[in-house]
Amino acid sequence: MIVKAPGQALTRSEILRWLLETDADRLEELWGAADEVRRATVGDEVHLRGLIEISNHCRRRCGYCGLQAGNSRLTRYRMSAEEVLAYARLARNLGYGTVVLQSGEDPGLTERWVTNLVRHIKEETGLAVTLSLGERNPQELAAWREAGADRYLLKFETSDPELFRHIHPPLPGENSDPFQKRLGLLGTLGDLGYEVGSGIMVGIPGQTFLSVARDLELFRELDLDMIGIGPFIPHPQTELGANWANPSGTPAPPASGPRAANRPLSASDQVPNDELTTCKVVALARLVCPEANIPSTTALATIDPAGGRAHGLQRGANVVMPDLTPLQYRALYEIYPGKGLSTASPEAEQARLLALIASMGRRPGLGAGERIRRVSCAAG
């Protein structure tokens, strides 16, 4: 029994059982349950959020991300406020309800600059504004909220504090535990009145099934408004990517030592960074947080160009984030290989997504597409 009455949450062992399930027929039950809960709570609308990658400068040295400060091969850019505003207008003209401003953790995007930008975008377009600018201090986050920013995305990537510390080393002089700091910021964002988004990567080297089960429990505890889930994709100019034994995209060595081909998966095994496992986590995220806005991510579409986007939408997701970043910058926002290669115009990308949405019997979302509260996910 997967679909439970409100108040009856999936237990950790049920979550784990689904994460470890390999039988295709049983998995159909999971996809069906996630799709049913998606339809009953957030409905058939698929919200399109226009994504603008405003700067690829970053002060961090995250072990997974191609934008990390040590990547000297990357040409860095920062869009001007006028450019960002022009693309926010484009988002509005295309009929999107939300613009997402994303960047590396770039101190060059000062508190004042972002404040003015948010104010202009809100005044001129009326769009919902989502920020995804990394770990910034509470004063900056408060100023941007005051200026009208509606939502903030900050993934915790993994709920395993030790793995998080390994992949997300602190800045010089940063003494607090990196994972606790991130959780603290997610709390601050909620207190400031932002809609809060977080999420994880699936298949980080060293990530076990048990730890992903805990990630899902943490989504529920945080009562997230938005949850982004994508496969880890190794980038050669990063620590995790350079050590990646198997560049074909098949699983990294198990966290608990080699697994015999015939042995069933176990809770302490390495999580594969594949499409199937990512879809399981998307489906389970829908079941544990029925009301959340969940994108079918670009990373999922990158590892499975033919089916990834549709699978995400059929297995719990209700959001897509078309990339509006100007073409001259798009390829430079290379958080992982294969991203930003599309040279489709914003109009062509929109037409493609609308056709996909219609082919699944769904419809494009109208308005801002904020989280609608029915039954609190935390109570579930």
Ligand code: 5AD
């Ligand atoms: N593979 C997959 N996702 C990545 N991200 C960054 N680097 C990678 C990678 N190598 C994701 C992280 C981050 C978001 C901006 O992009 O989840 O939060």
